[in-house]
Structure formats: C-alpha cells, structure tokens
Amino acid sequence: MRRAFFLWAYLLCGTSLLASSLNLDGRVEIQNTGRDLANYTALVEPSPWLGLKYKAGVRLAHSMKDLETLGYGIETSYPLLNFFEPTLRLSTENWLNSTTAITHLLFLGSLKFRLFDFMRVFMEGGWYQRFVRLNRPYFLPAFFGGNYTEHDFALNFGTEILWSEQLTTLFKVATFEELSVYNLNNPYLQGQFSYTPDSSKTLWSVYARYRLLLGFGRMDSFTVGLNYTILN
Numbered sequence: 034m035r036r037a038f039f040l041w042a043y044l045l046c047g048t049s050l051l052a053s054s055l056n057l058d059g060r061v062e063i064q065n066t067g068r069d070l071a072n073y074t075a076l077v078e079p080s081p082w083l084g085l086k087y088k089a090g091v092r093l094a095h096s097m098k099d100l101e102t103l104g105y106g107i108e109t110s111y112p113l114l115n116f117f118e119p120t121l122r123l124s125t126e127n128w129l130n131s132t133t134a135i136t137h138l139l140f141l142g143s144l145k146f147r148l149f150d151f152m153r154v155f156m157e158g159g160w161y162q163r164f165v166r167l168n169r170p171y172f173l174p175a176f177f178g179g180n181y182t183e184h185d186f187a188l189n190f191g192t193e194i195l196w197s198e199q200l201t202t203l204f205k206v207a208t209f210e211e212l213s214v215y216n217l218n219n220p221y222l223q224g225q226f227s228y229t230p231d232s233s234k235t236l237w238s239v240y241a242r243y244r245l246l247l248g249f250g251r252m253d254s255f256t257v258g259l260n261y262t263i264l265n
Contacts, residue, residue, distance in 0.1 A: 045103045054078040058211070060258030062094075062240075064249065072258075074211055084109045092126075103127045103172070108139075114254050118143045120159075122208055124212045134171035136179075137214040149197070155205075157189040163213050182192050185217045195236060201227045203240075209214075218247040223262040233250045236262040 036220050048188040056076040061071050092104040106124030113119065120141040135239045141159035148154055166175040167235040191205025203225040207214045215221070221244035228237050244253040 052176075054079050054168050055263045056260065057262075058258060058260045060256050062254050066119065066253045068096055070096055076211060080104045084111060086112070090124075090212055098129055101130055103129065110143075110213075116144055116146045120157075123174060124214070125172070127172060132167070132196045134166040134169075134175045135214045136166075138162045138173040139163075139209065139214055141187065144183065148192075151194060153193040153195070155189075155191060155193070157187075157207075161187050161209070163187060163214070187214060188217070188220070191223075199229050199231065203227065215244070219244065219253060220247070221245070234264040236264060238262075 043156050054077065056078075058072075058074040058075075058076075058221070060072045061069065062072060064179060071094060071124070072094040074090060076088055078086070079089045081087075084201045087107070087109050089107045090105065090227050093100065094102040099227040104124065104126035104227055108122035108124075110118050110120035119145065120139075122139040122141070124139070125134065125136045139159060139161045141157050143155065143157040145153065145155045152201055162182060164179045164182050166177045168180075171178075184241045189205060189207035189209060191203060191207075193201055193203045195201050203223070205221070206220055208217055208220045210221075221242050223240055225240035229235070230237075240258050241258065242254075242256040242258070244256070245251065246253050
C-alpha cells in the first residue's frame with residue numbers, strides 16, 4: 034500500500050503540472066469475489082486545439098496487500114453541434130496479479146439537451162473493440178501479440194437535475210466510465226451529488242455505483258467515491 038501511495042503521488046504531481054482542468058477521483062470498490070479495491074484516478078483536460086477537445090488520464094488500484102492495476106487513457110472529441118459530439122478513446126489497463134493487459138478502442142456519439150431549465154438529459158452510444166494479452170503485463174497498447182479480441186456496444190444515459198447554481202444531482206446507467214469499459218451485460222447504476230462553492234472554480238462530488246451481472250441477477254461490485262474537479 035505504501036508503494037501505491039508514492040506512485041499515486043508521483044502521477045498526481047506530473048498530471049497537475051499539465052492540467053488546465055484537473056479531475057481527481059478516489060473510490061472504494063467492494064467486489065463479489067471478496068477482493069476489495071481502492072482506486073485513484075487523475076484526468077487532465079487541456080484547452081481545446083483547433084476545436085478539438087482532449088483528455089488524458091492515469092489510474093492505479095490496490096488491495097490491502099498488493100498493487101493490483103495500472104491504467105492510462107487518452108481521448109479526443111469534436112463538438113459538431115451544440116448538442117452532438119463524437120468521441121474516440123484509447124485506454125489500457127494492466128492487471129498485475131493476473132498478468133493481464135486489456136486495451137480498448139471506444140467510438141462514441143453523445144447527445145446532450147435540456148428538457149427544462151433545471152434538467153439536462155444526456156445519451157451516449159457507440160462501439161468498442163477490446164484487445165486482451167495474457168500471461169504478462171504489457172504497458173503499451175495490446176494491439177499486437179494479443180491472445181484474443183472482442184467487441185460490443187457501449188451505452189451511457191441519464192439525467193442531471195440542477196437544484197441551484199451550487200447543487201446538482203445526477204443519475205445514470207452506463208457500460209463504461211473514465212477509463213474502463215464493461216460488457217453490455219455488465220452495466221452499472223450511479224447516483225451522484227455535486228456541490229460547487231460560491232465564487233469557486235472547484236466542484237466536489239460524492240457518488241455510489243452498483244454494477245450488476247445481467248442474466249445472473251446478482252451484484253458484481255458496489256462502489257462509493259469522492260471526486261474533486263478544478264474547473265477552467
């Protein structure tokens with residue numbers, strides 16, 4: 034755990050130097066296998082270039098005894114219209130104890146619009162290709178030399194309610210998040226509460242996430258997390 038802390042501190046310092054917008058996330062994930070994980074994620078978003086938006090992120094996760102995963106990702110998107118935005122993302126996760134590397138190419142289109150002044154609805158849909166490499170960690174994207182590939186659809190939809198300029202709640206159902214991509218039969222439900230202090234460019238969020246296995250009718254994992262964002 035001590036090694037994980039120092040590695041996370043190093044990643045945090047490196048990403049914060051590059052950030053024009055910085056998002057930090059810490060969560061505890063309780064898995065049905067009985068192996069609980071603490072996850073730490075840092076996402077940076079530089080200023081758009083020629084209309085293109087960019088994001089990059091790093092993540093590590095550890096159990097009580099071991100450093101479990103290291104991951105990273107980068108994505109770019111372009112707002113074609115006020116309400117429509119296509120996105121391309123590349124992400125890789127290394128499961129160190131199981132010596133498995135997983136790379137995702139994710140293609141998305143997103144729609145965002147307001148039903149009322151206080152309610153925003155969002156929908157994202159697309160397709161992913163997954164490349165899996167077994168037997169050893171592989172920190173480069175596992176496009177070549179992988180053991181197998183698979184693909185499926187990806188979904189994310191929900192609503193955000195603006196109670197005031199400071200307080201918002203969000204509810205969504207999704208099969209992907211900041212770096213990870215799950216199978217279509219392995220979605221999660223998330224509720225989130227966010228607060229922006231007066232005259233502040235920061236955003237605090239707490240959330241709970243329930244991931245389930247469709248067809249088996251049981252929980253895959255339950256997650257609680259805290260998110261801190263420095264806004265542009």
